[in-house]
Amino acid sequence: MTNSLTPEQLAQEGKAAYAREEYLQAAQAFEAAQAGYTARGSVLPAAEMANNRSVALLQEGDAEGARAAAGKTAETFAQAGDTHRQAMALGNQAAALAALGRKEEAESLYWESARLFQQIGETELRASVMQSISRLQLRAGRPLEAVASMQAGLDQVEKPSLSQRILRKLLQVPFKLLKRS
DSSP states (O other): OOTTSOHHHHHHHHHHHHHTTOHHHHHHHHHHHHHHHHHHTOHHHHHHHHHHHHHHHHHHTOHHHHHHHHTTHHHHHHHHTOHHHHHHHHHHHHHHHHHTTOHHHHHHHHHHHHHHHHHTTOHHHHHHHHHHHHHHHHHTTOHHHHHHHHHHHHHTOSSOOHHHHHHHHHHHHHHHHHHHO
16 A cells, blocks of 8 residues: 555555455555545545444454544544444444443444434344344343344344344244243
8 A cells, every 4th residue: 555545545445455354454444544534624434434444453353443443433423414324333333342342332332223223224234233232132141132132133124034034933932932831
């Protein structure tokens, strides 16, 4: 990467490196793109690059770096009225917190992300966030909440995949058993 590249080119380099699973290189490219956008005064693209960097760092195993990279991007997107990217940023922050073992904080941010995705009708992304919530609840020894969260996420998916349909059926079993008791 050279300094003569535009932020857009750096962002493309980051995406290509990420696709090759070269997460550290991707994070560096996203950081350079973020700096370029910031220098231009392009706040939202800079925040997007910070989020991309957060995801790459988390994949690299640097949860603290991921948390720091995501920073206040959710607030930036909220101020701009970009609910979709705000919800994504909250999910990224939650994933970093979960990796750091800060599970209660992570679950709280995941719930806010899920709420925002529901608000804008993003059922697939909400289902993904609900799965993350369910995993946290399961690890915390709250299996019934975990099942309910997973089911709540899947119930709103309009065109579930085969695996989602199977999971829906499996999740109905505990509730049917509880009704018989």
